[in-house]
Amino acid sequence: MTRKEDQVRRMLEGPHPRVPPGLAPAAAARGARIVRHRRVRRLAAVLTLAAAVAALAVWLALTGPWAAPPSVVAPPPRVF
Numbered sequence: 001m002t003r004k005e006d007q008v009r010r011m012l013e014g015p016h017p018r019v020p021p022g023l024a025p026a027a028a029a030r031g032a033r034i035v036r037h038r039r040v041r042r043l044a045a046v047l048t049l050a051a052a053v054a055a056l057a058v059w060l061a062l063t064g065p066w067a068a069p070p071s072v073v074a075p076p077p078r079v080f
Contacts, residue, residue, distance in 0.1 A: 060066075
């Protein structure tokens with residue numbers, strides 16, 4: 001065993017500190033708050049992505065970028 005392992009074993013075997021009385025409810029409340037914030041952030045990200053997809057669909061429907069551009073070549077001149 002190394003010296004650090006001995007120190008860890010002594011710490012684990014020794015007297016354990018007392019846990020504050022309101023620790024468990026406070027930790028549960030904090031965990032619930034963190035989960036709620038993550039859920040809100042995820043919802044905001046999904047809504048932002050949906051808005052971006054909707055905007056892209058509207059842009060594609062209005063501009064039609066897949067269509068061929070109008071021909072700009074003039075017909076050959078007529079010689080009389």
